[in-house]
Amino acid sequence: MPFPFDVDATDPSGARAGRLHTPHGVVETPVFMPVGTHGALKALTPAQVAETGAPIVLANTYHLAVSPGEALVAKHGGLHRFMAWDRAILTDSGGFQVFSLPKASIDADGVTFRHEAGGEPVTLTPERAIAIQEALGADCIMCFDDCAPWPCDRARAVAGVERTTAWARRCRDAQRRTDQALFGIVQGSAWPELRRRSAAELVGLEFPGYAIGGVSVGEGTDQMLEVVAGTAPLLPAGKPRYVMGVGKPEEILAAVALGIDMFDCVLPTRHGRSGTCYTARGPIRIRHRRYRLDRYPIDTSCGCYTCRTFTRAYVRHLFESGEILGQVLASLHNVHFYVALMRRAREAIVAGRFAAFLAETTAGLAAAD
Amino acid sequence: MPFPFDVDATDPSGARAGRLHTPHGVVETPVFMPVGTHGALKALTPAQVAETGAPIVLANTYHLAVSPGEALVAKHGGLHRFMAWDRAILTDSGGFQVFSLPKASIDADGVTFRHEAGGEPVTLTPERAIAIQEALGADCIMCFDDCAPWPCDRARAVAGVERTTAWARRCRDAQRRTDQALFGIVQGSAWPELRRRSAAELVGLEFPGYAIGGVSVGEGTDQMLEVVAGTAPLLPAGKPRYVMGVGKPEEILAAVALGIDMFDCVLPTRHGRSGTCYTARGPIRIRHRRYRLDRYPIDTSCGCYTCRTFTRAYVRHLFESGEILGQVLASLHNVHFYVALMRRAREAIVAGRFAAFLAETTAGLAAAD
Numbered sequence: 240m241p242f243p244f245d246v247d248a249t250d251p252s253g254a255r256a257g258r259l260h261t262p263h264g265v266v267e268t269p270v271f272m273p274v275g276t277h278g279a280l281k282a283l284t285p286a287q288v289a290e291t292g293a294p295i296v297l298a299n300t301y302h303l304a305v306s307p308g309e310a311l312v313a314k315h316g317g318l319h320r321f322m323a324w325d326r327a328i329l330t331d332s333g334g335f336q337v338f339s340l341p342k343a344s345i346d347a348d349g350v351t352f353r354h355e356a357g358g359e360p361v362t363l364t365p366e367r368a369i370a371i372q373e374a375l376g377a378d379c380i381m382c383f384d385d386c387a388p389w390p391c392d393r394a395r396a397v398a399g400v401e402r403t404t405a406w407a408r409r410c411r412d413a414q415r416r417t418d419q420a421l422f423g424i425v426q427g428s429a430w431p432e433l434r435r436r437s438a439a440e441l442v443g444l445e446f447p448g449y450a451i452g453g454v455s456v457g458e459g460t461d462q463m464l465e466v467v468a469g470t471a472p473l474l475p476a477g478k479p480r481y482v483m484g485v486g487k488p489e490e491i492l493a494a495v496a497l498g499i500d501m502f503d504c505v506l507p508t509r510h511g512r513s514g515t516c517y518t519a520r521g522p523i524r525i526r527h528r529r530y531r532l533d534r535y536p537i538d539t540s541c542g543c544y545t546c547r548t549f550t551r552a553y554v555r556h557l558f559e560s561g562e563i564l565g566q567v568l569a570s571l572h573n574v575h576f577y578v579a580l581m582r583r584a585r586e587a588i589v590a591g592r593f594a595a596f597l598a599e600t601t602a603g604l605a606a607a608d
Numbered sequence: 609m610p611f612p613f614d615v616d617a618t619d620p621s622g623a624r625a626g627r628l629h630t631p632h633g634v635v636e637t638p639v640f641m642p643v644g645t646h647g648a649l650k651a652l653t654p655a656q657v658a659e660t661g662a663p664i665v666l667a668n669t670y671h672l673a674v675s676p677g678e679a680l681v682a683k684h685g686g687l688h689r690f691m692a693w694d695r696a697i698l699t700d701s702g703g704f705q706v707f708s709l710p711k712a713s714i715d716a717d718g719v720t721f722r723h724e725a726g727g728e729p730v731t732l733t734p735e736r737a738i739a740i741q742e743a744l745g746a747d748c749i750m751c752f753d754d755c756a757p758w759p760c761d762r763a764r765a766v767a768g769v770e771r772t773t774a775w776a777r778r779c780r781d782a783q784r785r786t787d788q789a790l791f792g793i794v795q796g797s798a799w800p801e802l803r804r805r806s807a808a809e810l811v812g813l814e815f816p817g818y819a820i821g822g823v824s825v826g827e828g829t830d831q832m833l834e835v836v837a838g839t840a841p842l843l844p845a846g847k848p849r850y851v852m853g854v855g856k857p858e859e860i861l862a863a864v865a866l867g868i869d870m871f872d873c874v875l876p877t878r879h880g881r882s883g884t885c886y887t888a889r890g891p892i893r894i895r896h897r898r899y900r901l902d903r904y905p906i907d908t909s910c911g912c913y914t915c916r917t918f919t920r921a922y923v924r925h926l927f928e929s930g931e932i933l934g935q936v937l938a939s940l941h942n943v944h945f946y947v948a949l950m951r952r953a954r955e956a957i958v959a960g961r962f963a964a965f966l967a968e969t970t971a972g973l974a975a976a977d
């Protein structure tokens with residue numbers, strides 16, 4: 240175990256409050272990790288991201304390997320220095336890109352991608368995914384997994400589980416650095432017995448953390464939560480649990496109640512760029528005419544720079560005028576909203592009142608304002 | 609005079625160091641005013657603009673009148689509150705848009721624009737330009753002028769001068785607020801005797817500040833400086849002098865030597881968005897392949913957030929990846945570069961060594977790196 244994970248409190252609901260002691264600071268869980276695919280949170284400076292309170296961000300191994308290449312990042316002294324982020328980082332393994340990007344071939348050894356920009360094809364194997372992630376130097380790194388599409392037939396799901404276990408072993412064996420926490424990823428689509436098999440095989444390999452992968456791939460909230468509910472109890476209580484690619488605020492809170500500690504999602508930044516802003520009363524489309532004269536902040540209960548400083552009318556005006564600053568301010572607010580939501584969730588867990596917090600907050604998020 | 613302007617020092621070269629005591633802080637001159645057309649500096653938060661040290665920014669009356677409308681801005685308590693900028697602001701009058709935008713008609717009373725977005729046509733008169741600027745509430749406001757195109761025949765230039773004087777009188781008479789400094793704008797194209805006539809007529813109207821307009825309209829640097837050299841001495845020594853829309857760093861420094869105090873230009877933000885970054889050794893195209901592995905900051909002598917924090921290779925990577933953050937960081941650097949250049953120019957003036965500073969700095973800016 241490269242660094243400890245403490246569970247400080249477990250709420251009667253099953254939600255946990257923990258602390259992950261990374262080389263780049265303590266990450267209090269449950270935690271939301273904003274996504275910086277290319278080693279940059281979209282539209283935000285690291286100073287602005289730090290201001291939201293985020294203790295950890297996610298970056299994408301595949302994208303960074305394609306450009307600028309892990310060698311350049313390593314020459315900068317690693318990803319923390321390259322992107323000027325001195326808190327924790329988690330890199331994915333490229334496994335999700337096996338699912339989401341066009342690829343030339345997938346076999347027992349690994350996956351060859353057709354590079355989008357028409358350049359050299361990139362091949363990822365478990366060994367290469369670990370080598371890249373060691374060069375990047377994130378605090379938490381992920382096993383290279385086979386994320387089956389949704390829906391898929393049982394044979395494909397079985398193949399995914401078997402390949403994921405075989406690759407996880409190869410990842411573990413390929414790891415050289417001792418200061419990075421390598422997470423195993425449970426697959427198995429929506430078959431409970433396949434999830435059980437995948438979890439058992441990975442737990443047998445004794446990783447310092449576990450992720451539930453193959454979710455948020457089009458299956459819908461109910462199915463996702465069913466998979467998480469079935470899988471989370473199979474993972475060791477003393478290790479961090481991460482559901483990949485989830486999700487909406489209400490989905491994250493529901494998964495916290497199932498004992499999940501870590502989350503990532505592109506929604507807050509993607510929505511921010513298109514002018515959808517989260518509030519305690521559900522998302523709002525800031526470009527809507529109803530906000531033309533609105534002198535309230537985006538979310539009256541929010542303490543972010545955007546909400547402390549600007550009115551809805553001003554942010555709307557920026558979007559209407561095509562100003563990049565609108566995208567910046569909305570992204571900043573949305574990331575802050577997610578981070579603050581997780582902090583409040585943690586406080587509720589520590590106080591043993593998470594069930595009430597969940598009910599109230601979820602009702603608010605679903606309110607038509 | 610709504611607020612004082614002190615000339616602290618005049619260099620043997622003719623360059624002046626002054627202080628403009630606005631209701632929103634002291635503006636040390638010579639000063640560069642970054643342009644925030646729609647009440648926002650492109651890609652930058654007001655906190656980031658403040659960090660560059662800029663004591664004053666410019667916003668465009670015409671654009672704000674079209675959207676969101678000055679009434680909304682006034683309801684926010686004025687432009688300072690609307691855009692969350694508590695330092696000084698100067699608004700132009702819309703006169704330059706008479707020159708640069710498609711218009712339906714121009715007559716003795718005013719100008720009717722065809723609104724770009726196909727909406728209502730906007731009519732600007734001297735009275736309306738002042739009313740809008742009083743509603744916006746900038747510290748420095750501008751007379752509505754007739755900026756002749758370049759080149760134009762003498763008759764057109766004469767008509768521009770006569771109309772500009774008549775409109776300047778109407779602007780002065782229309783002014784109700786006593787806390788805003790209304791600047792007259794000298795026109796006359798490149799005819800020295802027309803510039804003399806325009807300057808004399810406007811000085812007779814006793815404005816608290818004077819601008820040289822009708823420059824930076826395609827005439828080129830030499831012609832622009834010739835007009836400035838001929839016009840600046842005609843303006844009262846005890847009042848601020850502003851050359852509108854100028855320009856490149858070396859043009860600004862040359863105009864400072866001619867006794868000009870205030871400048872504005874879209875170049876630093878426009879170039880920042882396209883990846884052209886200013887340095888003491890001339891502008892560089894950060895997307896160029898030569899910067900792929902470059903671990904120096906954009907400008908090794910710069911103290912801005914971008915240069916303190918990131919390498920050229922990282923900023924280049926952001927542009928290559930299509931990340932908005934690249935535009936943010938390059939804009940931030942460029943605005944800081946202009947602001948720092950003016951601060952160093954002022955120090956040189958106060959120390960009586962501006963001629964040497966001008967020669968050295970201009971040679972550096974022209975260096976092929």
